[in-house]
Structures are given as structure tokens and as C-alpha cells.
Amino acid sequence: MTNSAPIGLFDSGIGGTSIWKEIHTLLPNENTIYLADSKNAPYGQKSKEEIISLSKKNTEFLLNQNAKLIVVACNTATTNAIKELRASYDVPFIGIEPAIKPAANNSETHTIGILATKGTLSSELFNQNVLNYPNTKIVEQVGYGLVQLIEEGKMISNEMTVLLKKYLEPMVDANIDYLVLGCSHYPYLIPQIKKILPKHIRIIDSGEAVARQTKNILSEKNLLSEEKNCNQIFYTNFNPTVLKSILKNKYPVIEKDF
Missing domain, CATH: 3.40.50.1860 (Rossmann fold)
Incomplete structure (x- = not known):
């Protein structure tokens, strides 16, 4: 080589x-x-x-x-x-993998959100990782439809805004102070996510x-x-x-x- x-x-x-x-x-x-x-x-x-x-x-x-x-x-x-x-x-x-460690270790509310695909959140590797943080509440959300919209060139669209609000607002209500992006497509959505999340919530990708x-x-x-x-x-x-x-x-x- x-x-x-x-x-x-x-x-x-x-x-x-x-x-x-x-x-x-x-x-x-x-x-x-x-x-x-x-x-x-x-x-x-x-x-x-x-x-x-x-x-x-x-x-x-x-x-x-x-x-x-x-x-x-x-x-x-x-x-x-x-x-x-x-x-x-x-x-x-x-x-x-979703960057749970820095989010969990730095969270002051001991509550973090993870936006990821169903395949990631249901995987054995992810769920083993979650067990390492018993004192952190982890709010999991499957990002149904987000990847499809990005792949269709609809990254900035009404459909995307509706989905992001639907997925993120319950996390805000749950008092997260970190949002972990658990899909490599999602960093392209950060500008839109920032418009929905309060400024104190940190966004982490890998x-x-x-x-x-x-x-x-x-x-x-x-x-x-x-x-x-x-x-x-x-x-x-x-x-x-x-x-x-x-x-x-x-x-x-x-x-x-x-």
C-alpha cells in the first residue's frame, strides 16, 4: 500500500x-x-x-x-x-457514531437530545453506548423523512421546516442543553436547526x-x-x-x- x-x-x-x-x-x-x-x-x-x-x-x-x-x-x-x-x-x-460522550459529560441539565435514523437508534452498538451514561436522560428522536428530503434537493423547504420543528420542539420542552446529530446528513441542517433551538443549546456532530x-x-x-x-x-x-x-x-x- x-x-x-x-x-x-x-x-x-x-x-x-x-x-x-x-x-x-x-x-x-x-x-x-x-x-x-x-x-x-x-x-x-x-x-x-x-x-x-x-x-x-x-x-x-x-x-x-x-x-x-x-x-x-x-x-x-x-x-x-x-x-x-x-x-x-x-x-x-x-x-x-453519535457523539454521546461529550454531550453527556458536559450537560448541565443532565438531559441531551439525539436526532438520528431508526437504524442507528435501534442498533446494538448504540444501545450499549447509552448504558455508559445512566445519570443522563437521553431523548431519542428518529429523523423520519429528513434524509429523503436532503437527497431530493429539498434541504431548504417548508416540508423540512415542519419536520424539524416536530422533532426538536419536544426536546426543547424536555430541557435538553445538547443536541447530538446522529446522521452524517444532518450537519447540513444546522443553520435551520439553530433557528428552532434556543441559543443555549449546543449542537454536536462527529x-x-x-x-x-x-x-x-x-x-x-x-x-x-x-x-x-x-x-x-x-x-x-x-x-x-x-x-x-x-x-x-x-x-x-x-x-x-x-
């Missing part, structure tokens, strides 16, 4: 680009390949077996592109499939932590790149328009059936 080999990332759609942006900011000399499995989005409503199967398919696509490390830029895929991925493939994997972990693992394995002319390549298997828009048309987006 060469240092110039790319970092591979996959998600059920465009949401994982929020993770990619953090990694690219921290590691600008790395080549990256991003895979948006938008044809099968959202993963959050699928069975564990389906999620594992899709995650393996995505992994094999990235390994065929010579990925030196794979970021599972999807909470649902991480919480349901990363154990199987690590057992099946000889490549470092980095997952993304992007920066995943980027730091990516750097740490590459450094440990002496795989950090010093390339100056890097390639950032994006693949999608459905409707490249929204992905191009998210990337502000700065990078090539290849539509490919996989």
Missing part, C-alpha cells in the same frame, strides 16, 4: 460529504474517493442484514480503487455493520472527531500522504445533481451503477 493511495469514504447518499469536508480540511494532501449509494438511501429504514450487505458492496468498490483506509461516513452503517467489515477485510476502518481519528490512524501506519496535486473523486449511483450542488461543482462527480 502506497502513501499516495486514496482514502475511501462511503455513505447511503450525500450526507457523508459533511465528513469528507472535515477530512479534506485537516488532510489536504490526501487523495480521496467518495461513494454515494443514493440509489439505496436511506439506510436507516433497512434491516441489519441489508445494511451489512450494502456496506460490503461499497467497501469492495473502494478496495478495487486501491483505498488505503475506509471511512464509514454513515452512522447507520457504522452501528450495524462495522464489526462485520473489520472481520471481513484487511484494511483500517473508521466509523462514525465530523471533526472522525477527521482527527483518520489522521491518527494514517500516522500510526505511516500512510500519510504528502501529495501536492491531489484528486478528489466522487461517485454516485443516482441523481448526481444534488451531489454536485453540495460540492458547489468544484469536483468531478461520476455517475456509475454499482
Whole structure:
């Protein structure tokens, strides 16, 4: 494996680009390949077996592109499939989970909210993590419909506003002082979420932590790149328009059936 080999990332759609942006900011000399499995989005409503199967398919696509490390830029895929991925493939994997720890450790009301997909909130890994914080009230909310709207290019829409208010206002009433975003699509909704939440409620997502972990693992394995002319390549298997828009048309987006 060469240092110039790319970092591979996959998600059920465009949401994982929020993770990619953090990694690219921290590691600008790395080549990256991003895979948006938008044809099968959202993963959050699928069975564990389906999620594992899709995650393996995505992994094999990235390994065929010579990925030196794979970021599972999807909470649902991480919480349901990363154990199987690590057992099946000889490549470092980095997952993304809801950042309960910093929220629970810093909460003054001892009440935090988690907005995530059904697949994440019902996963064994997530529920094991919750048990580590018996003194914190955790208000869980499935973000039904949010990923679909983002994937359809309706990020800023009346439908989105209605759903966000429906999901967030009960959390405010429950006296949360931290909101954890448990889906890589959701950071794109932060400007809208801030309009709904009182100013004292802090919003946490996992992007920066995943980027730091990516750097740490590459450094440990002496795989950090010093390339100056890097390639950032994006693949999608459905409707490249929204992905191009998210990337502000700065990078090539290849539509490919996989």
C-alpha cells in the first residue's frame, strides 16, 4: 500500500460529504474517493442484514480503487455493520457514531437530545453506548423523512421546516442543553436547526472527531500522504445533481451503477 493511495469514504447518499469536508480540511494532501449509494438511501429504514450487505458492496468498490483506509461516513452503517467489515477485510476502518460522550459529560441539565435514523437508534452498538451514561436522560428522536428530503434537493423547504420543528420542539420542552446529530446528513441542517433551538443549546456532530481519528490512524501506519496535486473523486449511483450542488461543482462527480 502506497502513501499516495486514496482514502475511501462511503455513505447511503450525500450526507457523508459533511465528513469528507472535515477530512479534506485537516488532510489536504490526501487523495480521496467518495461513494454515494443514493440509489439505496436511506439506510436507516433497512434491516441489519441489508445494511451489512450494502456496506460490503461499497467497501469492495473502494478496495478495487486501491483505498488505503475506509471511512464509514454513515452512522447507520457504522452501528450495524462495522464489526462485520473489520472481520471481513484487511484494511483500517473508521466509523462514525453519535457523539454521546461529550454531550453527556458536559450537560448541565443532565438531559441531551439525539436526532438520528431508526437504524442507528435501534442498533446494538448504540444501545450499549447509552448504558455508559445512566445519570443522563437521553431523548431519542428518529429523523423520519429528513434524509429523503436532503437527497431530493429539498434541504431548504417548508416540508423540512415542519419536520424539524416536530422533532426538536419536544426536546426543547424536555430541557435538553445538547443536541447530538446522529446522521452524517444532518450537519447540513444546522443553520435551520439553530433557528428552532434556543441559543443555549449546543449542537454536536462527529465530523471533526472522525477527521482527527483518520489522521491518527494514517500516522500510526505511516500512510500519510504528502501529495501536492491531489484528486478528489466522487461517485454516485443516482441523481448526481444534488451531489454536485453540495460540492458547489468544484469536483468531478461520476455517475456509475454499482
